[in-house]
Amino acid sequence: MAGIWLDVLDDIARTCSAHGRGDLLQTVRQKRAQLLDPTLRVLVIGEPNQGKSQLINAIINAPACPVGDGRTTVLPTVVQHAEAASVAVAQAPPPAPGRPSGTAVAATVERTPLALNQVAESVAGMIGRRPGGGPAYVEIGIPRALLGAGLVLVDTPGTDEVTGIGGPASVAAPARADTVLLVTDSTRELSVAELNMLLHVMRSHPNVMVVQSKTDLVADWRTVAERNRQHLAEAGVPAALIPVSAALRLRAAAADDRGLNAESGFPALIARLQHDLAGKADQLARASVQTVARTVVEQLAAPLRAELATQEAEEQSGPISRLHAAQREVDELRRCSTRWQNTLSDEIADLLSDIEYDLRDRTRQILRTVDEAFDTADPLVAWDTFQDWLERSLVEAAEANHEWLIQRCDWIARRVAANFDRYGYDVLPPWSMTMPDDIGERVPELQLPTIDRFTTGQKLFTGMKGSYGGMLMFGLATTLAGMPMINPVSVGIGALFGGKSIRDESKQLLRRRQATVKAAIQRHVDDFFVRMIRDCRDAARQVQRMLRDHFTGLTEELQEAIVQSFRSAKQEADTDASLREQRQREIRLKMTRLAALYEQAQQLTGTRSAPLRLEPQA
């Protein structure tokens, strides 16, 4: 029958090494060696002064362990069979740095034989121990049939704390024992500390018994035992409770009193131990393997489960999220390019109408001034001055207008660039418009329009024509008075009339000249306006084109970069997903194998312990 559990144990060992857990493998190997060893190793634990050493003495019926008078066991004591009584202090070498202490091999343990009367000192830790050495323990060999059958008893220093129980490497480790006896005395019920200790040991150990010692001291030990059983049941500790009295047993042995021996409760305990010893190769081993399987599977599954959990967490933050971010970038860029194009065309249209209006406004102003000026002035007299002024005004207007155009273009460039704010600052085109130098020359030359001058001949002729009528009218009238046709009066009147005609005529001419000049100037200004406005439009168009080219280039550049990152993110996400998928499959496979192993171990014994949750929480 041994074969089955051995196979399972070997399976467990293989799984451990497959998972690269050397520490667990060590434990499993140790367990294997221990299970194959035919001796039954009984570990006695408990709080101080519960009678642990006395219990061992009573079991083997010999004063092997020193007891009484406030003696405290300091070193763990191993009581085993020997042909002749012997005592030795065994000490492992100090744990070498860089090597876990658990790997110390038993063969390197150094043994110092002692005289038999030095037992008490050695157990109290006072002799036989080198300072600075590793953990030490006392070995007591004693010729006893019960021990000869394969029983090994291990006495431990008393402790009421879970941490006080020997570590994995110690000789007093529960893991190295086949049976654990917790000793509690009858003067009181199990304490919380003892129950905690039991629960701690039960986790890693299948075979635990509670021994209630010192039943000879109190009359109501049966009540205490009953309450203790109740406590054990409440705490969920499936440990048997055996009340014993070491004092009675030792006394019975001395007096060879069978009745007293039966009363001491020891026969039941020893029967139990012998039963364990006989069943070690089968029942006990199966239970042990089951516990080992449980521990190992739990330990192996824990990191896998944790990995699964972290992977799920990573999905939220890993390459997938980078892919999403890149996608968002691309969309954003698309929106951005529409936005800047709209901004640019809107702004340029606004600019054109604004510039045209401005120039028109300025030229109107000039024309108004011209009109006012030539309402009174005679172009013949003021022309030269006027021509200078007009030329200057027009150039000024053109310059101001152009200046404004430049400013507006600059502003538009910035306005469009603002759309690219989130991509960086230096996206303005490396260009600036300057005022052209030749604005003055672009203004067309204004020639004095042909205007009528009032020449002297004309004046004479007009005067004659005017005076003729007057002289004739008054000459005829004076002929009635007997005077000749040409007389001084008619000549005088004629002269007056002639003068008036000349004045009227010259005024009329002036008006005509003024009108002519105004019309000419208006034409000129119109010409100027048309030419200038064409220049401005050209300039604005040029700016628009340039800005468009610049920002289109920029957008393309950006798009390329973003698409590149998007592509790499996508690729990364794809590989990552497949990797993760693969790893998850691996983990699940391992989990399934572990579960199968666990199941196999479970089937070793009829009873099933609580099902083990392997799957991660959904």
Next chain:
Amino acid sequence: MTVGLRLDEAAWGLLHQAIDLYQHDPRVVGQLRHQVARLEQPLRIAVAGPWRSGKSTILNALMGEEVAPVERADGVFTWYEDGAAPRATAYPAGQPPQELTVVKSATGLRVDLGWGAGDVRDIVVQWPTRALRQVTLIDTPPVTGSVEQGQAPVLERVLRDSDAVLYLTRDARDSDLRLLESGRDSAVGQAAPVNVIMVLSRADETGGGRIDGLLTARQLARRHYRDPRVSALSVNVVACSGMIGLAGRMLGESDFAALASLAQVPRAELDVHLISADRFLRGELPVRLETETRAALLDRLGVFGVRLAATLVRSGFDSRVKLSAELIRRSGLTELRESVTRCFIDRSDTLKARSALAAVESLLRAEPTRGSEELAGAVERILAGAHEFRELRLLVALRNARLGFDAESAAEAQRLIGGNGVGLAARLGVEHEATVQRLWDVAADAQWRWRDRAEDPLLPLAQRRGAQVVVRSCEGMIAELVAGGR
């Protein structure tokens, strides 16, 4: 010690300073006035210890009557005070006090809680007995050792509400020591371990009930007493079996008769019947003894007690009075009571002052305010300067043999600074009825010798300092003699 600033006066002054400082806070002032009142009240001694360490038994043994335990819910403190008539009052949290029914039994009292003891925190029992004249005893719930999470709440309350503590333990194991250490985190707590006596209770169980178990327990106590770790925590270690002590104090004629009839059985024969409780109860004894009587004996004395008592009767303690006295002596109860008198009751002023200092210190730490630092300084000044504390610190130092005095002078120093009792005669080591002149001579002689030692440049500094404390004690005694002689 009437010379210099008296410690209780200093504490009184300090409390009133604190009341001035916190006068705007009625709750704190209430607490402080309570502390002032405590200075006038009997010394409060709490009996504390882990679960099933025999607290109530020791308490009964100290009082000489079966009063404890009052059956109760978890976490209730039971106060035993002196009073004209037996009375018990429960103080539930946030409700008016409730009078409880007291039933006087043959050996003591039984308190009937009667109603749901939901959130009762204190039960005060008034009981007319001589033992409570000078002290108030407090029975406390078990101290549970969750040392990792700081101080255990029960121990914290014990240290706050009592002036002195009898800490009961079965074997002075590490967890007990750690628990006590956790209670000493204040400056007052660290100044001197003066308020704890460690009691190895249930001493009768030592050595599995062998007849010399009590002796062994006493040796163990002595060993613990010399252990520096223990001596840093407690002023004395006493082994005491509360069960045997109580049985001794309550021993009735019928009990004695039963024991006497047992003692008639030849020793070897009786031993066979006494090897276990079961055998004693059910076996066929050669003398006629009712099962009920045997059960009562077992209940009162335990197997060990029956063995011991039978042996004692056989070896000459052949009357109830003799046996009773011997049982009390052997149980360690006498030693415990002496120790309580010497360490606590004789020093009750010091201990009460110490409690007041501790209360002020914890108040200053919990609710610092403007000017509280000055007050904290005053606390420290009193702690460092008060001669009583210096004596106590020297006592601890002498116990550990750290100072390097030779055994003889260490013993003398211990005696002079009150280690064997604070009375003049006890300090000077003379007979009780010595004349003033003789006391004067001895004190003056001691003073000169110790002054030489204090000024000897060849001695190490620690020894000279210690000697100075002894000189100061001698001067105090001389001053007291002068004051008394006038």
